[in-house]
Amino acid sequence: MRFSISGKVMFVYSLVFITIIFLSFWLSYTGTVGRLEQDLKNTHVALLKQIDDKIEIVFRQTEKDLLNMSQELEYVYFMYDSYDDAAQKYANFFGLSNKLKTIVHTNELFASIFLYSEVSGDMLTDKTYMKRSDSKDSWLATYIKMKGHSKWLTTHKVWDGEKEQDVVTLIRSYPSISSPEYRKGLVAINISEDVLYRMIKDVYEEDQGGHTFIIDDQANIVTHDDATQLYKNLAHIPYIQQILSHNGSGHFTVKMEGIEQSIFYTASTYTGWRIVSVIPKSNVYQPLKSTRSLMIAFAIGMVLLALSVLFYVNRRTFKPLDRLAGKMSGAFKPVHPEDEPMRSAVGLGYLETVFDQMFVDREQLEKQVRDSKPVLKWRIILDMLSGYRTEYASVRQHLEFTGIHLYSERFVVCTAEIGKEGGVSPKDETLYTYALCNVAEELMNMENSGVAVDLGAGFAAIVFSFAEGDMEQNHLRALAVLELVLDVMKRQFGLQVTIGVGRCYQDMKDIPISYDESHKALQYKMVIGSHSVISIEDLLGHDNQDYYRMIKMTDRIVEALKQTENEKLKEYITELFREAVNGSLSPDLIRQLSYDLIMKSLQVVASVGINTEESLEEMGNLHQRIHQCDNWQDTQQIVKTVLEGLAGKIEGKRSQRGSNKTIDRLLPYIRDHYRESEFSLELLSEKFQLNPTYVSKLFKEYMEKNFIDYLIEIRINASKELLVVKNRKINDIAEWVGYTNTRSYLRAFKKYTGMTPTEYREWVLGCEANSASE
Numbered sequence: 001m002r003f004s005i006s007g008k009v010m011f012v013y014s015l016v017f018i019t020i021i022f023l024s025f026w027l028s029y030t031g032t033v034g035r036l037e038q039d040l041k042n043t044h045v046a047l048l049k050q051i052d053d054k055i056e057i058v059f060r061q062t063e064k065d066l067l068n069m070s071q072e073l074e075y076v077y078f079m080y081d082s083y084d085d086a087a088q089k090y091a092n093f094f095g096l097s098n099k100l101k102t103i104v105h106t107n108e109l110f111a112s113i114f115l116y117s118e119v120s121g122d123m124l125t126d127k128t129y130m131k132r133s134d135s136k137d138s139w140l141a142t143y144i145k146m147k148g149h150s151k152w153l154t155t156h157k158v159w160d161g162e163k164e165q166d167v168v169t170l171i172r173s174y175p176s177i178s179s180p181e182y183r184k185g186l187v188a189i190n191i192s193e194d195v196l197y198r199m200i201k202d203v204y205e206e207d208q209g210g211h212t213f214i215i216d217d218q219a220n221i222v223t224h225d226d227a228t229q230l231y232k233n234l235a236h237i238p239y240i241q242q243i244l245s246h247n248g249s250g251h252f253t254v255k256m257e258g259i260e261q262s263i264f265y266t267a268s269t270y271t272g273w274r275i276v277s278v279i280p281k282s283n284v285y286q287p288l289k290s291t292r293s294l295m296i297a298f299a300i301g302m303v304l305l306a307l308s309v310l311f312y313v314n315r316r317t318f319k320p321l322d323r324l325a326g327k328m329s330g331a332f333k334p335v336h337p338e339d340e341p342m343r344s345a346v347g348l349g350y351l352e353t354v355f356d357q358m359f360v361d362r363e364q365l366e367k368q369v370r371d372s373k374p375v376l377k378w379r380i381i382l383d384m385l386s387g388y389r390t391e392y393a394s395v396r397q398h399l400e401f402t403g404i405h406l407y408s409e410r411f412v413v414c415t416a417e418i419g420k421e422g423g424v425s426p427k428d429e430t431l432y433t434y435a436l437c438n439v440a441e442e443l444m445n446m447e448n449s450g451v452a453v454d455l456g457a458g459f460a461a462i463v464f465s466f467a468e469g470d471m472e473q474n475h476l477r478a479l480a481v482l483e484l485v486l487d488v489m490k491r492q493f494g495l496q497v498t499i500g501v502g503r504c505y506q507d508m509k510d511i512p513i514s515y516d517e518s519h520k521a522l523q524y525k526m527v528i529g530s531h532s533v534i535s536i537e538d539l540l541g542h543d544n545q546d547y548y549r550m551i552k553m554t555d556r557i558v559e560a561l562k563q564t565e566n567e568k569l570k571e572y573i574t575e576l577f578r579e580a581v582n583g584s585l586s587p588d589l590i591r592q593l594s595y596d597l598i599m600k601s602l603q604v605v606a607s608v609g610i611n612t613e614e615s616l617e618e619m620g621n622l623h624q625r626i627h628q629c630d631n632w633q634d635t636q637q638i639v640k641t642v643l644e645g646l647a648g649k650i651e652g653k654r655s656q657r658g659s660n661k662t663i664d665r666l667l668p669y670i671r672d673h674y675r676e677s678e679f680s681l682e683l684l685s686e687k688f689q690l691n692p693t694y695v696s697k698l699f700k701e702y703m704e705k706n707f708i709d710y711l712i713e714i715r716i717n718a719s720k721e722l723l724v725v726k727n728r729k730i731n732d733i734a735e736w737v738g739y740t741n742t743r744s745y746l747r748a749f750k751k752y753t754g755m756t757p758t759e760y761r762e763w764v765l766g767c768e769a770n771s772a773s774e
Helices: 005-069 073-080 085-104 193-203 238-244 286-317 319-331 337-343 348-386 392-401 425-447 471-493 508-522 545-562 566-582 585-606 613-621 622-627 632-657 661-673 681-687 693-702 707-723 730-736 742-753 757-773
Strands: 110-117 123-125 150-159 166-176 185-192 212-213 221-224 248-254 259-266 274-280 411-419 448-458 459-465 496-505 533-535
Touching: 005 073, 005 150, 005 166, 005 185, 005 248, 005 259, 005 274, 005 286, 073 085, 073 110, 073 632, 085 110, 085 123, 110 150, 110 166, 110 459, 150 221, 193 212, 193 221, 193 496, 238 259, 238 274, 238 459, 286 533, 319 348, 348 392, 348 411, 348 448, 348 508, 411 425, 411 471, 411 508, 425 448, 425 459, 425 471, 425 681, 425 693, 459 471, 471 496, 471 533, 471 707, 471 742, 496 508, 496 566, 508 533, 533 742, 545 585, 545 632, 545 742, 566 585, 566 632, 585 632, 622 632, 632 661, 661 681, 661 693, 661 707, 681 693, 681 707, 693 707, 707 730, 707 757, 730 742, 730 757, 742 757
Parallel strands: 496 533
Antiparallel strands: 110 123, 110 185, 150 166, 166 185, 212 221, 212 274, 248 259, 259 274, 411 459, 411 496, 448 459
């Protein structure tokens, strides 16, 4: 009998599918029910542990209350029976009795408190006072020679002067730590047995159909949900003997009066008591009955549904395969002549041949796409540099397809040129440029994002993209990474690489501007020299030098804010406004300087994780407040108040965050090795066997700055200490703190301090001279 494709598929899949359904549901049923049974057992044991935890918390707090009470002066007088006269004695009794009543009334767990003085033989409770001669019940005196300093008594009856109660008692010696022969008395706090029972009852939301009770290590009942069982001993019961012979928690099943009972127990590490729950096994697994029924019904329903689908729906579904095979037999031309006879025999074998050819074609297409990715990448970047693509949304999918990761804003474009002594051949030029692009991308993507492409003739374009930070800070980060690129290319390939760097711009549409600036900066190679990083900001001047110098002075104010050094913060703000006034800045420029300082400070607050919108709301309308100031002193006071408030927020946020052990290990190592010029995030991560991305994330979270920013900062601070020595050369200082290029050191120092190293040295020495003359 000859079957069509749909008939064969339906027959085969019907057998396979039904077999899989039965096998899957059998495994699911056995696995699920077994796991649920174990989960139910673990749940019952966990409930007992929860009861044990509640009781232990109450008992430990009770013991703590006893110790606190023993520090009272009236308590000491009573124990030592030390009084000047009877009046003082009864006054002390009255005060001590009131304190006992207060403790009992404020703590609903306590039933009564007993004090016993071995010196006088007297006993005092929160309700009565009993002399040795009057006391008929001297139960507490029998424990004066007990072993240890404290003891928990299981449920027993106690008369407190008004009524007899079932209580659990904590007895504590006085003094708290003393051997029996030196004891002066005892104190006992009684907790009602009903309290323990309520602790058990509160844990169980509904009746379990069994019994839950507590026994001591001698099998005496401590508390029981059946009050008639109190004061009984259960040592003769076999399952109780089994529980007492084991420590910890567990469960087992026994048969009592023809009914299987599940026994759950846990042993208290504090009192040594056992908390036991006895529940009929049928009640324990009652929740599983509905699960079993549901799974069986579901399995039957799935089988019926599968049969319906296979014998009705799938018969129509696979019919198109017959038609598809017929169409392909006429439309598809085999690649190999030996496959020609298969066209007449339309079937699964023929379809397999067709699909094999389709997969081969697909693989060839994928190979062509992979080979074309570098070209697509090159084309996209050139379009961005030329200004043809100016919107990030329109180019994002193309970037992802080619494997380029760029943020949507904050771009710095650089132009690099390679060279070598003796020249570079065209073939080597292409290879070296390719190596430069790989090195640049690897170093850029450690903490930020970027891409590098070959422009031909030994030139390459490097595009940085940053997730955060202001324009000036990102520009400095790019310069630091490029210095590492130069170092790697020099050490590994012996190449001289010169890089021109444009400014940092917010939007993608300004990438061509930064690209043109990088070309202009690179032209200064003939003046500055090869194998260097040339920034456009090092070449172009500024219109208002005084205001620019004032803006740079705000950097140390922001740094003091970041470090929450309030005294330095006040000092630097005062000095900034004094310089602004002495420099004859106009009122508008002083106001603008205040706005810029506050905005930079808010960026620091945001980097710590504080909501800047809330901070702005608390400040009120700053623009209006500063604009309405009649003199610069009022403006200075507003700025001081705002920045001190922000410093308080930063300090509070950091106190909540805590510290990190990994950062605590990394920082000492950085302080010991920052002088090494090749020191980098990659070397640090390799030293501690950590992922560079993880280390970068830790720095941002706990140091609130990138690794490269922290490294530059620690080098600049170290150089400040060396600049105080007048006869030290700037070049030597730069090399000492880890800079192989003095220009890079001068650039970084000025960006961080607002002054050149020479200006800073003269300023420090001038301050010291003024202090000495005063």
